[in-house]
Structure formats: structure tokens, C-alpha cells
Amino acid sequence: QEQVVESGGGLVQPGESLRLSCVVSGFTISAYVMRWYRQAPGKEREFVASNSYTGGFTNIARSLEGRFTIDRDNAKNAWYLQMNNLKPEDTAVYFCNAYLNPNRDFWGQGTQVTVSS
DSSP states (O other): OOEEEEEOOEEEOTTOOEEEEEEEESSOOTTSEEEEEEEOTTSOOEEEEEEOTTSOOEEEOGGGTTTEEEEEEGGGTEEEEEEOSOOGGGOEEEEEEEEEETTEEEEOOOEEEEEOO
16 A cells, blocks of 8 residues: 655754655555655645655756755655755644656645754
């Protein structure tokens, strides 16, 4: 059974960093587009970053460029979101998504990131 699990969230102070991980089981990610989304309280889910199946094409939400990066390790069936210089407005539940086609579209349960002093 396919499963996607995020980890690495937590409570940090402004300016600190976090690295989120997403590990899958039940399928291999090598052909999938890997994405991160987030959803803040009272707001819609928004795109954060994506990485092509080859790892050669990365897209970061414009407002997050320079602070967030995404990378993947196909051998470990995992991908990651590195978040630097975190701000209170980055507080949200972060979700990872593995997408191949509409029938192969898997989401994790989310991990909470809270940025507060």
C-alpha cells in the first residue's frame, strides 16, 4: 500500500532553519514529480516547491526563493524541504505530494511548522 510520511516539523524561532523530510513506501519515486505545499490556519493550501523526476528542474514559490530549497534522494525514496531564515508567516502545516498522473497522486498527512519567538 502506498504511503507518504512527512517529518521534521516543529517549533522554531524566527531566523532559524528546519529541514522537512518526506519518505514514501509502496512505490518508487523516481518517475514522480515531488512537491511541497503548505496550509496556514484559515488559508487555502498553497504551493511551496517542486522537483522533477529527474531532479533537474526545480520550482520554488517566488515569495520563498532564496530561503527554501528542495532536493530528492531517489535511492532513499525521499525528498526534502530545506527552510532557512524562517519567519512567523511560514507557520503552517506542510504537506508533501508525489504526483505521476491523476491516478497516482499521493499526499502525506502533513507536519506542523510553527515559527514563533
